[in-house]
Structures are given as structure tokens and as C-alpha cells.
Amino acid sequence: MRPSSAGRSTGRCSSTGRRRSTDRSSSIPPAHPDGRHLPPVRPGPRSYQQHTRALGQWIRVPSSNRDDRTEDVSSRTVVHLLRHGKVHNPSGILYGRLPGYHLAASGRAMADGVAEHLAGNDITYVAASSLIRAQETAAPLAATHGLTVRTDDRIIEADNTFEGLKVAVGDGVLREPRYWARLRNPFRPSWGEPYLDIAHRMLGGITTALQQADGHEAVLVSHQLPIWTVRRYLEGHRLWHNPAKRQCAVASLTSLVFLDGVFSGVRYSEPVAHIPAVDDGSDTVSPGFGA
DSSP: OOOOOOOOOOEEEOTTSOEEEOOOGGGSOOSSTTSOOOOOOOSSSOOHHHHHHHHGGGBOOOOTTGGGOOTTOSOEEEEEEEEOOOBOOTTOOOOTTOTTOOBOHHHHHHHHHHHHHTTTSOEEEEEEOSSHHHHHHHHHHHHHTTOOOEEOGGGSOOOBTTTTSOOOTTTSGGGSGGGGGGGSOTTTTTTBSOHHHHHHHHHHHHHHHHHHTTTSEEEEEEOHHHHHHHHHHHHTOOSOOOGGGOOOOTTOEEEEEEETTEEEEEEEEOTTTTSOOOOOOOSSOOTTSOO
8 A cells, every 4th residue: 555645734933933833744653664644634524535635545436336346456455444342341431541441241252253254254464452352352353264463553442531431421521510621622622632643543554454464354453433533534524523423333344445455445344233232241350450
């Protein structure tokens, strides 16, 4: 995959006469092993064509059944973004990147079910974030294909200032005025990791998967917000969104199709939707302990 070079930064002159850059691309993890960054496509109501021009070689405007096209294609690679299974979370907090949150019994059943569902696929690369719920989801799949799970924290859960708190509607911390200032900017967002940074680091993980599984299939076990954000980025949608409308259930597959290294379409599936996503306990250590 050949990401294009970053766009030109813009800025305003400060009181000292120096030009102040407003381009945040320097804070974004590299999306390519040689250190190049993807172009800084900003969140906002852009058209698909605008995103396509900005992304260069990453995107071609898809047509119907484009990902099934085979003529003149030397390499077809599929990168499955797998959300981890149901987590044991008896306190109902936003656990984010906190350690020790293992899969519930239903989540382990989901991990086994996905491994069975993908047993016949040509998977040659499996990676997961370092969070234990992602590692536990990846383990049965990797074992089925005789692979080792690679740890890649470019696909880790998004950072969030509400981590460790209850944020459920009606009984969470959002009822308390002292937290309201964190919600001042839903477009960045102000309460956590910028959407653009999430998209760029996820694309770095996807780039590695494409290189490792060229012409085959790869699975990246990640988390809901990172998966949904990079999907919106690739499809040319604005990055800010209504969380209630995300299409990314636990243990779901967001499958990205690349033809000759170029994104050509996405497929979404829920292979273990028949398993109820209930917090039915865990036979591992209690939340807060372990990796």
C-alpha cells in the first residue's frame, strides 16, 4: 500500500512574528514503516470525492460489487477488523484501556464461534491490541490457523477522560455539572483521543496487515470506536458521529477488501449474533487485575 505524502500545513502568525502551525500531523503515529504519514483529512462534512483526492492511492471510488472484480487484479487482500467479545464488567464502568477486563463466558463463546466461522478462510496474519479482552478474542482464531497473535497497539482502544467512571445515561457522571466542560467539543472530541489520530494509527496497523498477508486474509482484533472511525475515514464520511448509530457489535467483523493494495469496499457481518451478549461472569481474575 502506498500512502501519499502529508498535505501542506497552514498556520497564522503569532505576536512574535513566527508562523504558528495548525497541522497536527506531527502528533500522529506513522502509518507506514518508513515514517511517512497519511494526508491530514480533517473531520467535517466532506464529500467522498474530497476524501478520495486527499487520500490519493488509498481509495478508489467503489462501484457495485467492485470487491468481487478479478480481471486485471494481481492481489486481493482482505483485512478483517474483529471487535472483541463481550467483557465481564460487573461495575458497569467505561473501562477503556484499564487492565484486567477479561471476556465474560459469553465473550469466550463468541471468540470460539468466530474462530469456527473463519476456520476455512485463508488467514495468514492475526494481530490484536495488548488489552486482555482483545488477546483472549484472538487466541482461538490464531490457534485454529496455527498462527501466533502479534500485539499491535496501533489498534488499541481509544483514550478517554471518562475511563474508570460510569457514563450510562441516567445514572452516570454526566449528571454532574463538573464533568460537562469535557463535552464542549463533540467534533474533536474534547473528552478523548482525536478521531483523526485514531484513524491514522488504525491505518498504520492495516498497512502492516496488508504487507504481511498480501494476497491472503488478515484479522485485527480491535475495539468499537477505532474500528468505526477507520471505516468512516476510508468510506469518506465525517469522523464525528452519533455513537448510538455505530455498526460494530461485539465479535462483529468489518471486512476491508483491497485490490492491489487499494481499498475497494467493506463488508459487515455478525457471525455469532445468536450468542446473547450477556455479562455472565468470568472464570479468570477479577477486573482490575492481570494484563
